[in-house]
Amino acid sequence: MGARARRFSTSLLAALAVASCARVGPPAEPAGPTERPVHGVIPLPSSVQLDPGDGFTVDSATVIFVPSGDPEAERIARYLSGLIGPSPERAPEVRVAAGPPPPGSISLATDLRGPVVGEEGYTLVVTADRITLRAQRPAGLFYGVQTLRQLLPPEVEYTAAYPRPLRVPAVRIADQPRFAWRGAMLDVARHFAPVEDVKRYIDLLALHKLNRLHLHLSDDQGWRIDIRSWPDLATHGGSTEVGGGPGGYYTQEQYADLVAYARDRFIVAVPEIDMPGHTNAALASYPELNCDGIAPPLYTGTEVGFSTLCVHSDTTYRFVDDVVREISALTPGPYFHVGGDEVEELTPEEYVRFIERVQEIVTSHGKRMVGWDEIAAADLTPGAVIQLWRPDTAHIEIIEAARRGASLVLSPADRIYLDMKYDSATVLGLTWAGVTDLRRAYDWDPATFLRGVAPSAILGVEAPLWAETVGNIRDIEHMAFPRLAAVAEVAWSPAESRSWSEFRTRLGAQAPRWSALGINFYRSPEVPWLPEALWWRGGER
Ligand code: TNX
Helix, strand or coil: CHHHCCCCCCCHHHHHHHHHHCCCCCCCCCCCCCCCCCCCCCCCCCEEEECCCCCEEECCCCEEEEECCCHHHHHHHHHHHHHHCCCHHHCCEEEEECCCCCCCEEEEECCCCCCCCCCCCEEEEECCCCEEEEECCHHHHHHHHHHHHHHCCHHHHCCCCCCCCEEECCEEEEECCCCCEEEEEEECCCCCCCHHHHHHHHHHHHHCCCCEEEEECEECCEECECCCCCCHHHHCCCCCCHHHCCCCCECHHHHHHHHHHHHHCCCEEEEEEEECCCCHHHHHHCHHHCCCCCCCCCCCCCCCCCCCCCCCCHHHHHHHHHHHHHHHHHCCCCEEEEECCCCCCCCHHHHHHHHHHHHHHHHHCCCEEEEEHHHHHCCCCCCCEEEECCCCCCHHHHHHHHHCCCEEEECCHHHHCCCECCCCCCCCCECCCCCCCHHHHHCCCHHHCCCCCCHHHEEEEEEEECCCCCCCHHHHHHHHCCHHHHHHHHHHCCHHHCCHHHHHHHHHCCHHHHHHCCCCCCCCCCCCCCCHHHHHHHHCC
16 A cells, blocks of 8 residues: 555644545556455545554544534444444443544544535544544434544444454555435335335445435335325235235334434435336225226236326325325425326326326425336426436436426436346346346446436436345345445445446455445455455454
């Protein structure tokens, strides 16, 4: 690391000024199979300056210091203490007090001023005698903690490891995200995912500074949330899944608990009820939602496009209103996703009229409507969000909708659908959009993806994980990692700092940490995964 390290001698203010113009570039040479990267932080921060001097050592005397009167900073300090401490008795003390932080402390405060680091940004300075994390807002502190976590050795992730000094390299970081929407979607409809598995996924999103969890809560094969005014949706519509398993659903308390768990990690939950298609589970639960008044049987296959709500009936809009109202009341975030994809049973006019009526319902409950890119055909109100998913069709309609004021979230299936196979030998997953290896997921730029759209219309990026072939958390992790780490970097890091060859080396350094966390990641041959032994040798880095 010596050649690339630069001693840092200027003030923090100068560092911030540097951060906004000069970004850390990729190393000149692609790394060999076991070369260690300069650091292993993913997503790459906006500005990193390593100091060749001594770093900080976290040991049993280390205190985490927060100024009094900032309960959010205190909460995040306790979260950091829990990450470091192998058990509650051995976690570093969190000291809340007035005055300057004592030497030997890790200090957290939201007193950073100036525009550089924004709502989610932070500065992190590690010297031999202290670690100083500053942000304007709590979210920035949380992301700074994730960076500090990745600078700590991977032993820190073993919850029962014997306490040992943990070394952090001397470094100055000033960092802020590129895009506001950095998302992941879980399809809990095709195969149900229990609350604990979703929480585990949320924790893994947080580690990568992702901030949206889109939950695909209904589809032909299952309805996954209790709606009190339409109880059979969950009890009947939620009673199976692809392949005929028992399915399941979240009670309203469980859903609220998930939303709160995400919010505590600065992740906004985006609920999706897919309509008017992908609705067989609802149609099977209530005959009156069908135009012929006959409920179809439950469905456990994987076809798409065959179901639709009866768009001419008032009952349908009463149903939509009830569902949107109940879920919106449980969801503090500003979004409600209405699906809107793959409708083959309606005319284009019927479809557009339906989406426009649903848009009114969603706005009447105080939410911004989000929908898959087919909704671009409708007259969208400013503030609506279009989620692009089709690789190359219909982009003209999307571009025009963006020009009229819609925002775009990019989820191109041939780049970042996490349910596409990595290669033809991958056992899980589908191939309809092609096979997407890690480099495909990484090597693209959301700002130049759609010609004719102003960069300001791009709200961000989201990686969906459809679950036709994904049955449990191990499968989820195998399809998501490492590609989700690539998506996190596409969404967070400055375009001009990103390089595939440098990313793959830095990613390789995650292997010991991911192993410690028990992540069932795919050992992609594109990555020089660092053997665990390299981190452990002498306890030194
Ligand atoms: C398309 S993407 C779908 C989903 C499938 C997925 C499988 C989208 C809006 N619709 O219903 O699960 O492909 O990759």
